[in-house]
Amino acid sequence: MAAIRVGVIGAGNIAQFHLPVLKALSDVEIIALCDNDTATLNATSDRFQIANCITSYQELLDDGTLDAVFVLVSVLNVAEITEPFLKASIPTFLEKPPGLYSTDTQRLAAIAAENNCISMVGLNRRFYSTLVKGREWLMEGDGVSSVTVDAHEDISRIWEAGKHPEAVVRRWSYANGIHALDLLRFFGGDVAHVHAIQKRYDNPMPDSYSALIEFENGAVGRALMDWSAPGTHRVQARAPGMTLTTDSSYRRVILQRRGKEDIAATFSEVDNLYKPGFYAQDEYFISCVRQKKSPEFPAVTLGDSVKTMQLIDAITGMD
Numbered sequence: 001m002a003a004i005r006v007g008v009i010g011a012g013n014i015a016q017f018h019l020p021v022l023k024a025l026s027d028v029e030i031i032a033l034c035d036n037d038t039a040t041l042n043a044t045s046d047r048f049q050i051a052n053c054i055t056s057y058q059e060l061l062d063d064g065t066l067d068a069v070f071v072l073v074s075v076l077n078v079a080e081i082t083e084p085f086l087k088a089s090i091p092t093f094l095e096k097p098p099g100l101y102s103t104d105t106q107r108l109a110a111i112a113a114e115n116n117c118i119s120m121v122g123l124n125r126r127f128y129s130t131l132v133k134g135r136e137w138l139m140e141g142d143g144v145s146s147v148t149v150d151a152h153e154d155i156s157r158i159w160e161a162g163k164h165p166e167a168v169v170r171r172w173s174y175a176n177g178i179h180a181l182d183l184l185r186f187f188g189g190d191v192a193h194v195h196a197i198q199k200r201y202d203n204p205m206p207d208s209y210s211a212l213i214e215f216e217n218g219a220v221g222r223a224l225m226d227w228s229a230p231g232t233h234r235v236q237a238r239a240p241g242m243t244l245t246t247d248s249s250y251r252r253v254i255l256q257r258r259g260k261e262d263i264a265a266t267f268s269e270v271d272n273l274y275k276p277g278f279y280a281q282d283e284y285f286i287s288c289v290r291q292k293k294s295p296e297f298p299a300v301t302l303g304d305s306v307k308t309m310q311l312i313d314a315i316t317g318m319d
């Protein structure tokens with residue numbers, strides 16, 4: 001079986017978590033690592049023993065033998081760098097967010113469709129073994145009737161850390177909140193209506209979001225994000241007679257069942273070994289590339305990610 005020839009663009013923080021997985025997949029050959037910051041490029045290529053280091057992604061576009069690309073660059077550069085690869089019909093895995101604005105995501109999704117290009121967005125929580133198992137349990141019953149996502153955090157820490165540009169912090173629901181908010185669609189499906197309230201208490205932007213969601217299948221969703229005080233994350237989803245509850249890191253889920261013993265699931269071996277969800281997510285993308293097929297649920301294509309971005313627009317009142 002010929003190896004899938006992969007180019008990786010972006011050698012920073014998140015590359016440290018994708019590269020161990022790509023190196024562990026026996027049918028992947030990393031043909032080049034690209035970063036326009038040479039210090040980062042050299043440190044990461046040394047760490048992962050990648051011989052071919054390049055500073056311009058144009059070399060990957062010109063290569064002609066590339067089977068797939070991983071776009072792992074800074075939030076503000078993801079959309080711009082993804083676009084030429086989609087136009088060249090090179091299967092593309094891109095980290096979240098798939099553009100900082102839903103109009104960016106729509107444009108990328110249209111380009112992917114026009115060029116019949118495989119795409120997948122790195123919403124890795126959808127591949128957490130605990131969440132996959134928990135959803136499976138609920139679907140074995142009568143299906144999800146409600147899902148509540150609590151995604152509280154003290155956003156002042158992000159402002160104070162100064163790592164992210166202001167444009168990114170102001171759109172933190174897209175840049176990072178997307179992980180938690182996308183779980184509404186993971187459990188609830190496609191959205192029909194959203195009723196939302198945004199408030200500002202302690203930050204130069206709204207920092208309290210509360211939304212009631214009605215899904216097309218009749219289920220109900222609730223998104224709760226308070227960003228003005230220390231907080232935590234949690235998902236609770238229900239099917240008639242069953243309640244699924246996660247801990248704050250989704251490391252453990254527990255299913256309470258009417259009249260039966262509770263059951264629990266914890267992270268699988270690969271979720272403990274690698275960044276959670278990464279092994280299953282990256283392996284699945286590579287298998288889609290090999291089979292020349294578009295990723296399916298629980299994966300998120302660019303087309304599907306437009307729906308999550310539009311859900312965030314509705315929750316935040318932004319566009």
Ligand SMILES: NC(=O)c1ccc[n+]([C@@H]2O[C@H](COP(=O)([O-])OP(=O)(O)OC[C@H]3O[C@@H](n4cnc5c(N)ncnc54)[C@H](O)[C@@H]3O)[C@@H](O)[C@H]2O)c1
Nearest residue numbers: 010012013014035036037040072073074075077095096097
């Ligand atoms: N899935 C997750 O859990 C998760 C977690 C953290 C970050 N991310 C996402 O991963 C992406 C990268 O985040 P990060 O934390 O690794 O950031 P980072 O700043 O540590 O790394 C990004 C790298 O991209 C490089 N880069 C930027 N523009 C480039 C260009 N034109 N050509 C080549 N290289 C370029 C930068 O030099 C930098 O080294 C972001 O989209 C972020 O949202 C995902």
